[in-house]
Amino acid sequence: MNEYKIKERKPIDWDSFPYGYNLTLQAKDKGSPQKFSAVKLVHIASPKKESIPMKFEKEAYDFLISEFSPPGVVVAAVKLMPEPQGVEYRISPSEEAEYFKINPNTGLITTALNRQAPHFDKSFPTDVKVSEDLPVGATILRIKAYDADSGFNGRVLYTISDGNVDSCFNIDMETGVLNVLMPLDREKAELYVLNITIYDLGNPQKSAWRLLTVTVEDANDNKPVFLQDSYSVNILESTSLGTEIIQVEARDKDLGPNGEVTYSVLTDTQQFAINSSTGMVYVADQLDRESKANYTLKIEARDKAESGHQQFSVVPLKVFLDDVNDCSPAFIPSRNKEHETRIISS
């Protein structure tokens, strides 16, 4: 084994190489073909090393990054000048430091990893009530959520991931505002269980979800509808007072008083009346075919909505009086003495 000495040819300006020199050595013989030794790195430390202050390339670094920067994006590269051997870069601990990572060897600063899943605000309700007449576009509520990460990692997006069966609802992806997308109809669907899911845009992406029960409350948006377009009935003119002659029926799809029906006869008549709750029409006064043989009555069905407008429908009811031999025979005096009887009837 040979020993070699490395000598200075001229004095070294250690101020220019404060951290010393790196020399790459390789030995070769004079044979043919020539052979080479393995490469060896030799570091020559500066005798003045202790006195060299460490200094960054710049006094301060300013870098602008998008708040949507995904994790791992290079933000900055800091460097000591002249770069020493075996240096280790670190970011001093602070709140902001959590959002960044520095490569200890290279000084490369990158955006940090997605640490936290987004979470819902305490104000998130378990259920919410909406009236079916809420117009399209109306806001139901605003859902709030947070994510303590920065940039993409902390950016929260809102979605309805399940339960929006009629596409009646929409959530603004950015703001979390839940609104009506399609007209609601309690008579078709009165309950929705929406799965509200929030995501961040980190990598790996993190999410959370909650269920929101939406109860659709009734509005008086249906009128009572009669089971028939018109009604008719034949009765004897002799039908006595109080006799029930026909029952009409109307149905209203709304709930509670909005769907309760009350009946009335709109036509001005003494002869007929209706039971307001059952729709049963009955004779209310003496009938006489000879004075009026048939009636056309307007029957109204009206709901009992307590707020807003009541709704109603009207149908005709025809009542035909059938003849009864109700005229007493009358004697007409004969001109001659033989009594002759004629029966008069109408």
Ligand SMILES: [Ca+2]
């Ligand atoms: Ca996050």
Ligand SMILES: [Ca+2]
């Ligand atoms: Ca409806």
Ligand SMILES: [Ca+2]
């Ligand atoms: Ca109604």
Ligand SMILES: [Ca+2]
């Ligand atoms: Ca209704």
